[in-house]
Amino acid sequence: MKSTFGTNFKLTLFGESHGPAVGFVLDGLPAGIRLDLDRIRRELTKRRPAGRISTQRQEADEFTFLSGFYDGHTTGTPLTLVIENKAQHSQDYEAMKYLPRPSHADFTAFAKYGGYQDARGGGHFSGRVTAGLVAAGAVFEQILSEHGIAVGTHVLQCMDARDRGFDCARLKEDIAALDSPDFPVLDEGAGRAMRALIEQAQAEGDSLGAILETAIDGLPAGIGEPFFHSVESELSALLFSIPALKGVQFGLGFGFASLPGSQANDAPVGLADGRLRTRTNHNGGLGGGITNGMPVVFSTVIKPTPSIYKEQDTLDLRTGAPQKLRIHGRHDPAIFHRARSVVDAVTAIGLCDLMMGRYGYLWARKEEPCATD
Amino acid sequence: MKSTFGTNFKLTLFGESHGPAVGFVLDGLPAGIRLDLDRIRRELTKRRPAGRISTQRQEADEFTFLSGFYDGHTTGTPLTLVIENKAQHSQDYEAMKYLPRPSHADFTAFAKYGGYQDARGGGHFSGRVTAGLVAAGAVFEQILSEHGIAVGTHVLQCMDARDRGFDCARLKEDIAALDSPDFPVLDEGAGRAMRALIEQAQAEGDSLGAILETAIDGLPAGIGEPFFHSVESELSALLFSIPALKGVQFGLGFGFASLPGSQANDAPVGLADGRLRTRTNHNGGLGGGITNGMPVVFSTVIKPTPSIYKEQDTLDLRTGAPQKLRIHGRHDPAIFHRARSVVDAVTAIGLCDLMMGRYGYLWARKEEPCATD
């Protein structure tokens, strides 16, 4: 279905930017998973706009469970989480209903829903809806961390500013360093350069995009399925559901077009705990769509925020006549540093789907104490 | 499920490289679609190894329908297509069961299936299985072409050889030119350069990868769903199911990290037949995951064939001891020029799923004459 994901669970994301709430319903988790609500809050904080380089729409993102959560743990029945919308300024958008913002979903939503969409603030296409995605991801990240699996994402490149890549020799530390609401880079200097670029773009009424790099530590070998549910298939379907994300590559990715097989192949050099160790990791921990035990590494690209303050050309959908457009309202000059929390979230969602497909859904509850024991 | 795809139909791909057959079962097509068997044969020919730059395993790829096809058209019940395997040389592989080829699925299949997989010739992970995918794609390409939608893929870049990109002003012609079993490039000179590179790699016992570019002509606006079933999500999940494919980007893709929003945004300049025309097409015809009516353009990367003749390092899975590996058998020095038929096939599969999600499954039968009319 449209906004529903999952083979081994069903996750439905709901909500509109200016409706009463955003959130999710998640059907398929086992009973008895203890949920750390602070962990969910922390992930939501990473996503939330903050400081000078973000939109001024500030929401506390307080959430409540409507169902499936009792006495600190999941009950085994559908888990419903709701985040109320509080800071809507709908009047900002109403005037532009027939003036689509360039490269935004305004026109395509119009074409798809024939004018019946809730267009206020981008409706279901708003980045606001990703708050539900991040909250869902935080549930799955807890499950993964019980099994020693961690996910981290940093900004690898923005314009000519470039962070260092993950250091596989100390991957755990690199990932841990990214678990903060700070600007997500591994090298502070690169972060300062990127923030300066964003501030400059903001001053010019412009916006910027970036390449993000993600690493997953701790996956066993043998996860993923051939063909349609390969690790790459599962993760990319989720990653491309992030608004503004336009590319996904695993390991060397597009670099594979410039390297002969003899250099591109990763030679096996060790085997421990069922995991292969390879001399290089050009394949990003994957063979035939299945994990080999090396870290899974991929990168993605987030395009520049389409909502910019500079005057732009558009047309009036009623008449087809050209129009000049100046966007008001509250907009980020860059969202990629916030988007990394969504990348982490969907990665966790996809990995748990694959792990539950491999080991059964009961895997999601690390400990299985039973009241009758 | 593992090897099953589709929201509006269920397509299951089956078969092993050295088993009795490969093929597919497709549940969900309406009755009354006339199928042109020559079209299926033509697509299979594009995928088939041919000439000096391919493996010597040559199969006629004759297919039969076991069900769902009667009197020249679909019957509305599951459509089963079978391609017999005839040219297996299983003895080539048996010796290497515990010596995984670097960057191949040998180890990961072993890790996943615990030794129970049919490892002969790569089993279910063999490129051979994509013959079933191409045959399925050929069914869907017929459906699309009844609605004026066409898909074409060429090799954009291999090492330093580069084809010209699609010319959107004459996209129909560019796509039509690629509908032949020849080496798929738009510029003959680029093709000659690439073939020379492949022959050189072959001579050295090495292999090459490449970037492919795909264009889709004729899609209406409003196709695709928000979030998990965006056009990008649906296509990327399918594309990453192609063995050796390691990256997918839409429009500018990773180039979006180097362009400010004011230059990256595609300004609307016209509206016709419900389709938006934009000055540029940096977003590859998509906004919010939904088509806007411009051509959908994406590129993918196929890594160098991992099976090379050069001696490589590996280890023995039973002992963990290092081993030198020399691969015999029949292998391609490059598969990207054949892989383009698989890219076209999965693109057609994904587009039909989305179109049927938008217009209903009856859309798949253009004409709906009824015997009782």
Added chain:
Amino acid sequence: MKSTFGTNFKLTLFGESHGPAVGFVLDGLPAGIRLDLDRIRRELTKRRPAGRISTQRQEADEFTFLSGFYDGHTTGTPLTLVIENKAQHSQDYEAMKYLPRPSHADFTAFAKYGGYQDARGGGHFSGRVTAGLVAAGAVFEQILSEHGIAVGTHVLQCMDARDRGFDCARLKEDIAALDSPDFPVLDEGAGRAMRALIEQAQAEGDSLGAILETAIDGLPAGIGEPFFHSVESELSALLFSIPALKGVQFGLGFGFASLPGSQANDAPVGLADGRLRTRTNHNGGLGGGITNGMPVVFSTVIKPTPSIYKEQDTLDLRTGAPQKLRIHGRHDPAIFHRARSVVDAVTAIGLCDLMMGRYGYLWARKEEPCATD
């Protein structure tokens, strides 16, 4: 998934009896369906306990849409409806956590969730959760009625009291007569007799079950799928999701074991609007799992409410020791007259899934005016 239904949409039912709310999320409806909120309220009223023969737990069942509904119509994105729980008396149940009520879900929920379930008031197994199901059904009943399709259910038999069956010659009137919150019978005298039986059972601290009969008017021929998604399969899966429902039969049902084929077969005697008219309707409007155009008729049985006030035998789950059990709290001596609203609801849900499978999801929006027209 567990509490998720649908091929052509995904409906997830959520909530626990004593949690914050019950409701549903529905992904897959087209944009632009006008929803009559009074119709939803009316269906909820049919389900709500009322009068002397029902539990004293009285809830107003006020609902709100959290998403997917804007300006009086659906938006095409997930539709979330929430009904707050207000009248919980949790203390009634806490004492009985380890004393399972006979024939209730107490033990099986315990066995399944290992003590992690929200056991208060039956949790997710409470009849309370069917309020969400009835609200979802009311949405689908509106869609059906736009296409001239109507569903009605009455109590056919309770102990020795028996209502008359549907009169196919005036089916529309029969169904219309049942669209009220009154005790659902076609013959008033039968209703009085049944109510007297229920009051007597109530006086004795006992409970009663009944057979319900349902008719569907207005379905075209050709709806349903062979095998796993036959009309019978789809409806029975939904019907058996109603707590306390223990049998489903179509047409003559179990009576087919006592009639030879020559008498059981329904002879075709006419054809109009693509619908077959048959002399008898022993098959309940179905052949090969697909509608033939005659009214679809089926019956179901609702077992006596397991929660009775009479003392019963049970055992303590901690020790296995026998215990006497007296249930307090608020319980119905019969729920079958309320259950008919749930039967109507799930029937509407199933029929819309099948109709959307036949005609595409856009069928669900009768009129398709577009803002750009």
Added chain:
Amino acid sequence: MKSTFGTNFKLTLFGESHGPAVGFVLDGLPAGIRLDLDRIRRELTKRRPAGRISTQRQEADEFTFLSGFYDGHTTGTPLTLVIENKAQHSQDYEAMKYLPRPSHADFTAFAKYGGYQDARGGGHFSGRVTAGLVAAGAVFEQILSEHGIAVGTHVLQCMDARDRGFDCARLKEDIAALDSPDFPVLDEGAGRAMRALIEQAQAEGDSLGAILETAIDGLPAGIGEPFFHSVESELSALLFSIPALKGVQFGLGFGFASLPGSQANDAPVGLADGRLRTRTNHNGGLGGGITNGMPVVFSTVIKPTPSIYKEQDTLDLRTGAPQKLRIHGRHDPAIFHRARSVVDAVTAIGLCDLMMGRYGYLWARKEEPCATD
């Protein structure tokens, strides 16, 4: 999808009565399940027409695996089983294309597929297709029997002849006695009476139906899901996919309308191995849709074969004019004694889906030895 079933696996049934083959594709089984081909043959034999009281179409039902089976066990990839059709007499049917047999799927298939169906011999609606279902069921019955779970079905009632019910005190023996191709009754005398009735119906060119009773031994408590995937929902959806099956009831079923709660409730009297023991088993081993550990017992009804030799009324679909119809070809005077093998098969399919939903798909492989151990 239409002919595809399963939450934890995907089973697609394919084939037409007079096409090249019938069979199934099954995606989702783990690798390493040893399959006993004789067991599959034995189940197919139970389904096969035999002796005087069956059709003269006799097929050896030899099957082959096209994929997913290697060296005696499953490989973890899609399992494809094919049974060739050999004994088609298509000319028997061609004349009747526009003369629908009363109560058969002829008309409804026509209405649904608009004349494009393969109508020969009933096409996809033929009982022949259930050979694939029985073969699939035999795979799942093996999995169940590795876990000590057994399914058996007998003819409970045909006209006034009635077999004794299952004896829960010796259920294993009763079920074991039914594992033979003989006429499936627990009491030989009842079987003789039923066979005499069938022979008499045959002599008169007529046909008979019957009630079947099924018992499942060995299920743990806690299997099944609330609402849409209750044991009743899952099994009934499968059972109603059997051609000619018109009713399903669990435990007392329709008898619940005539018994007060105080007599209908099953009092818990013991607890062992996590299974509840109840004084009676009126609920057929289920509470809230979930197993309690008592045997699951249900009954179904198979209507009389609609194809009878007596002259019947029908009409010509082209003109609507009344016609007399005499059916030639090969037809059973009763199919219920053969249908029991299909009931067993779909029960096994549904139970495994639920067990895999409870314990994970790896449950399906009892032993999990690994080549690397």
